Amino acid sequence: MEGDPALRLRVFDLNCWAIRYLSKRRQERIQLIGDMLRQEDFDLVLLQEVWSELDYSDLNVKLGGCYPFSHYFRSGVIGSGLCVFSRFPILDTLLYQYSLNGYPYMLQHGDWFCGKSVGLVIIKISGIIFNIYVTHLHAEYCREKDAYLPHRLVQAWELAQFIRHTSKAADVVLLGGDLNMHPEDVGIRLLRGWTGLRDAFAEATRFEGCEDGCTLVPNNCFTDKSELLPFPLGIRIDYILYKAISSFMVKCEELKTTTGAAPGMDVPFSDHEAVMATLHVQRQGQAAGATLTTAEPMLADVVTEARTEVGVGLRAAQQQRYSSGRMALLALLLLLLQAMAALGALAGLDAGQPFPKLSFCLLAFLAIGILLLATGLHLFHTMEVKMLHSTEEQMRMVLQTLQERP
């Protein structure tokens, strides 16, 4: 590759669904992923949902020969689940943890505990600087009534801002990950419009894999068939996006996805399909500049749409902050009343009636429990309001700038 003016880069992206004790046949699948990656010899491997550092270490040992450079991004209680394996030296790394990521009390969803983030690794191949981003956004549990849409939009916005601010010295920008958004969703349009990133699936000269490039398909034995009922072909939520910034040109020559179980195997690598892109990078005469793919009036529409959704989330968060604050006050009031009753009993004002110690204690503990819980919720929703408000204002500023341009 060295000395060749054109560079061919093979990129692999997969959400590995490797949750300890929960994901089916996890260890077997991690072995399979490792074996396949060793055989296939990609240049760059971007993985998500490698929640256990032990799984990462196993992969690292297995892949050390073909991918001598790797990075595991730690964050949150459980981790970010993100890691990168590379054939080329990793020069630098940075992690940005999204400011909103679901709710700690939604234990059944668990996203909050993951510390979802975007990881950046910088590599240099034949003098070309690549900024490689890997990420995993908040899951969508119910498309009809998506309570997490405002949080996912904040994440998409922060992802776009992080990429814009950190990629200014890069020649090529590449983003891989499970974005948990369909291609036409507002979050994807926002991300692409505001960064100028192109969708490898839409740009690919050749495509091979699941129809419409879907990465969550009914054909995969691990997917929940009932969730995919409205989408008989499946959905596309895993992406490889790219752009050239300076005097380079990137083309996607080929895009592939896996299609359920690989030939000769009875188990797919994950409940998601992998996305594999072959990119062609070439130096061109004049600098391309940081062009946006979406025309500015269209971009303004997308930002307006996203801002409206964030505004809906903001009002819901304000309502929850208010409700939890009121609940905390009521619990405090109950405790004060109880304290007065107890003082009254001690002062002999109970008119000889036996004092109901047990019920009194139970009630007091209940009130303390509610007070603590409601205060915690109030603090959490205060923080949520702050971040939604801040994002909404940033979007307002961007809209103003877009509208002021001649």
Added chain:
Amino acid sequence: MEGDPALRLRVFDLNCWAIRYLSKRRQERIQLIGDMLRQEDFDLVLLQEVWSELDYSDLNVKLGGCYPFSHYFRSGVIGSGLCVFSRFPILDTLLYQYSLNGYPYMLQHGDWFCGKSVGLVIIKISGIIFNIYVTHLHAEYCREKDAYLPHRLVQAWELAQFIRHTSKAADVVLLGGDLNMHPEDVGIRLLRGWTGLRDAFAEATRFEGCEDGCTLVPNNCFTDKSELLPFPLGIRIDYILYKAISSFMVKCEELKTTTGAAPGMDVPFSDHEAVMATLHVQRQGQAAGATLTTAEPMLADVVTEARTEVGVGLRAAQQQRYSSGRMALLALLLLLLQAMAALGALAGLDAGQPFPKLSFCLLAFLAIGILLLATGLHLFHTMEVKMLHSTEEQMRMVLQTLQERP
């Protein structure tokens, strides 16, 4: 200023100590700060500890005429306390919240609730791109036994990494803020060494203000005199740092600090002294490149020193994670024992003894309380371990790179 090849930039930095209900004479001081800023006509104002958005709004209304551009950085439960006022248009902003920032149970210190962060605003003056950073790191409550040193070092490291990754297209980088570190502390040496930022106080051609450039001085009526006993002149913890990245040169012509109460006033602006720098920015023939001020072998020593301290913090956090996990398990065991005793009593195995309902309930609630608290602590310290571990590893990687260089 337009068309002039040399540019003079007057920068003001102050930790305003504006905590609602707690800081003395807060509103009066915010008024004074606003009046002075309006009179003095700086180019750029970087403020910290403006915790209340109402105070920011008041300042914004007052300063709208002279500083038409401003930004307030929201984060955490209380906020980041950071804001910027500028005479020049703010082109873009970004906030990075530090991954570690003290402990939620240290209510008397409260840093955890503030969501301490670094804010970036980008401005362009006469075609020169300025990346302006404003930040406030974790306070040092006891210098002899500084329990927060590992957290502050993680913050200093993340600050340096954030500046390095986001400033690649900037011509001039400027950082102002309360770093809560003395000039010779390892965190400052790490920040300066790893970013190449220069200390305006050390570089200034002229200086006027508190001796040694101190910004927390016994002369200020709001400072805690007993804390400053070991430092009769005071301490310097507020900084303006800068560097030129591309083909520009920056010099600090003059540095000033306030000295307690201003002439004709009986109250200082804050418990901190303000730092005011006049910078001279000039285009020069050849690109300076991103030079580091600290020679690389020295930088390696600083990173090693910082890594050792982070390692100490890591082991302490691992110990706390273990202790809280054990406590949670013991509480769970107690609850199980109680459940067995209750079942025994229901099955008539209590041999006719009256069942002690009240003590039983109290004990059960105690066990539940301890279980919840210890689980919360365990989760928190798990996250702390992850971030300390991650920083230690990043530092190890940097050391390896530094040592591999010829």
